[in-house]
Amino acid sequence: MTAARPLLSVQDVKANYGPVEALRGVSLDVFPGEIVALIGANGAGKSTLLMTICGDPRASAGRVVYDGAEITNTPLHEMVRLGIAQSPEGRRIFPRMSVLENLQMGAFAGDPANFGGDLDRVFRLFPRLAERRDQRAGTMSGGEQQMLAIGRALMSRPRLLLLDEPSLGLAPLLVAQIFATIKEINRSEGVTVLLVEQNAYHALRLAHRGYVLVNGSIRMSGAGSDLLANPDVQKAYLAGGHH
Amino acid sequence: MDGTKAANALKEAGLAALVALLLAVPLIGFRLTEGLQGLGIETRFDWVAWGVGVVFFGRFGLALTRGSRGDLLGHLPAMPKFPTGTGRTVAGLLLLLAIAMPLLPVADRYMVEIAITVLIYVMLGWGLNIVVGLAGLLDLGYVAFYAVGAYTYALLAINFDMSFWLCLPIAGLFAALFGIILGFPVLRLRGDYLAIVTLGFGEMIRIVLLNWKEFSGGPNGISSIPRPDFFGFPFAREGEPGQTTFHQLFGLEFSPMHRIIFLYYLILVLALLTNWFTLRMRRLPVGRAWEALREDEIACRALGINPTNVKLSAFALGAMFGGFAGAFFATRQGFISPESFSFIESAVILAIVVLGGMGSQMGVVIAAAFLILVPELLRDFSQYRMVLFGMAMVLIMLWRPQGLVAHRAPSARLEAGA
16 A cells, blocks of 8 residues: 555645744645544644645645645635545535535536435435435534535545544544544445544544654654554543543 | 512612703703804703613512513513525515516505615625625625716716616625725735724725715716616607617606616615525535634634635625625716715614624515615604614614524535435
8 A cells, every 4th residue: 555656745834823933843644545533632733634635724845745736825715626625624515505505506517417316425424314315404413414524525526535523513423434434435435534523432443554743744654454453542542431 | 588679670770860960961961052142052961860860760660560670571472483485485575576576556666665665685695694684794894886887877977978777786796805905905804803903994985085076077967867778778758860769769758766676676676686696605615715714713623714715705795796786886876975884884884784683584585674664764754863763773683683584594404315
């Protein structure tokens, strides 16, 4: 696998929020077909890294390379056409619009001819969304809204899916269900996933590989199961018993 | 427990009385009189005392009996729940009424004229609804596009002798062009900043029209703007030699009502066109993107929507309908001046959109009818007219803070089995 060219390569990226250095030279690779988890404490810079990949905030140094081409300065709205979809932090569904309309917005940049098939695919992955398709998205439960955020991202037929905290605020049973679906999306659809998570236990069990971010730099990396077994990781991120 | 309640009520009443006092001293307390020795000032502090007393005891009583402000709202009747499909039926009935209205025996000239005014505001409300209601861009200078449309028609018709039907699309395109010129640099701004820039733009257009005398006639405006004809047949008692007039064409007795009824149907068609267009757009990706943009701009960008382009399209299309309405206004009035395009017009149109429920087409109709008709109906109350109007507005906003028609129908549904 490591012989292949990475689909996404973050190379020594730095980013600032005003005078605060949020990322101090982060490098990571995501290879085609992988699920990669990025874990770390609150404020370690996980979401910032995901946002910097998308160009907001801009990286002050370093490069982001996608499929062999540099995308460090590509505007966010052009990412989808390259095959990068994201479910941003806080889900950011359109609360006043119906579930179906949200999914239509997900297909905005795509070919309308694919819409019907893609909709069926998303409804198969999340049968709940099919039941609720005419409901106002803002009136659904947190878990359903998370499903919608992921489903909406999938409507653009991405090659790379960026997920920011999909487990945030969800009941344990729902977390397990969402992670099972992410696995399914990766395995049967071949979508590469970069996952940012505070729920380290679930994320590392799911991921092929993981990175641990501490204070804006990568502290550790390795196979998901290795990190899960690592005593330092266990002490720092799993002691709370997130499962 | 009763003690604290009374103390609170006293405090509330005291505050209300203080506000009343501050307002009443300059507004009621002094009165300009014209005497033999010239102008004098008469004081009426007894009136002020009465007013403040009424406010104090009224507020005290209200606070005691109702408890808090929240309770007062709770006592207002709730909006009745309509079964689904009512909107469609009501819209259909209203449309039938609108079509039949000028032909009804009760419809006199005054009624049809008022109806035309209402329809102009319905059309402007629908146009601004694209910008404010759907795309969520607060535009405080919408009247600028109305003015551009009106002056485009007036100047083209007078200087180049162009017909209304040719000028109408040009006026719309011109207004849209102004929308793009304004929108391009400012649409990167967020909410309140955008509001300030659009407010300034609206005033700029008015002030340019006021001062550029050679071009726009300045404060004198433009008069004898050609009236529309019936596709080449004028509405006149006597046509020019060799010209057939409207009443000759149809073998009718000449009546000045013909032109007014024609204007009525013209604005009805223009307004319905605006509505039809908006409803179509809502089903297209661009139209849905307007609404999505109002909800969450970052999510839109993540989905591949270029916010600048989408906002620009909403701005330009909203401006275009403002331009159409302006051209109609010019031909209806026969006279335009910068006075017709002051900020208060923008405010009224915005009030129609907000009162109607931001994005609701039906809400705009109801709100426009309310805002135009109520001041008309209250004419009998002469000097209390604006007070009653203000009270009605306050009551509506207490009763329905989210607007008269807050329900939003989804733009897409899957057919069963699809």
